[in-house]
Amino acid sequence: MLGRLASWLRGSPAPAPLDPAEVPALDARLAGMEAGERLAWAWERFGARAAIGTSFQPAGIVLLHLAKRRGLDLPAFTLDTGLLFRETIELKSVLQDHLGIVVESVLPDLDLTEQARRHGDRLWERDPDACCGLRKVAPLGRKLRELDVWITGLRRDGSAARAATPFLEAVAREDGSAVWKLNPLADWTRERVWAHLKEHRLPHNPLHDRGYRSIGCSVCTKPAGEGADERAGRWPGFDKTECGLHTRLRRPSA
Ligand code: SF4
Structure with missing residues (x-):
């Protein structure tokens, strides 16, 4: 393992392209590992072409800490998105200092002024799918051009829509090519995530202490109260529980 790691650090050639047909066997192998081992597998095989995507929810903080x-x-x-809570921006800074890491901020192509000029003011109040497309899904698509593996904090117990989350899946970049999505915490519960934060004295978003469950953009997130569904409070007034990052990237063609 160390030899392969060393070769990565020396800048060895990019890993061989992955075949989506490999997914089922790799997913089964990852199921037998601990979350930290799943991250180590990604690093060993893909080096810096694997990256953790986080919105600083508790699961994302666990991933950053395990790595x-x-x-x-x-x-x-x-x-x-340019519309995050002040508390979220501050948490990013606190975590970077606490863990000694740098988290890259990926920005939308349009600033809010230009988005309002082209699509009208407060697009999120009229068409949140379009707004999420511009401010989240498109920037992610741009970022995935640089990566072979996108590591997420998705958990099966996060919502009914996430109940079948695998450890590894293939999703498509904009050009149809496959990129891997690794979900090392798919089998973790909300309780286990919070216990990990507590055990290791890791910071969390103070909005969770004020009744917020999942935390997204400030203009689209309301407190839902302890015991509410984990995705409650997102896009109140709309029949929408996902921003599209995990639902709008289609599967690559076989
Ligand atoms: S969460 Fe709301 S403000 Fe943020 S990108 Fe989506 S619709 Fe726009």
């Missing part, structure tokens, strides 16, 4: 604890220099990025 740091194992000495894995996996890059990390966040999608900064």
Whole structure:
């Protein structure tokens, strides 16, 4: 393992393209590992072409901590829509200092002024799917051009729509080519995530202490109260529970 790691650090050639047909066998192998081992697998095979995507929800903080604890220099990025809560921006800074890491902020192509000029003011109040497309899904698509593996904090117990989350799946970049999506915490519960934060004295978003469950953009997230569904409070007034990052990237063609 160390030899392969060393070759990565020396800048060895890019890994061989992955065949989506490999997914079922790899998914089964990953099921037998601990979350930290799944991250180590990604680092060993893909090096810096695997990256943790986080919005600083508790699961994302666990991933950043597990990677740091194992000495894995996996890059990390966040999608900064320009509409995040002040508390979320502050948490990013606190975590970077606490873990000694840098989290790249990936920005939308349009700033809010230009988005309002082209699509009208407060697009999120009229068409949140379009707004998420511009401010989250498109920037992610741009970021995935640089990566072979996108590492997420998705958990099966996060919502009914996420109940079948595999450890590894293939999704398509804009050009149809496959990129891997690794979900190392798919089998973790909300309780286990929070216990990990507590055990390791990791910071969390203070909005969780004020009744917010999942935390997204400030204009689209309301407190839902302890015991509410984990995705409650997102896009109140709309029949929408996902921003599209995990639902709008189609599967690559076989
Ligand atoms: S969460 Fe709301 S403000 Fe943020 S990108 Fe989606 S619709 Fe726009």
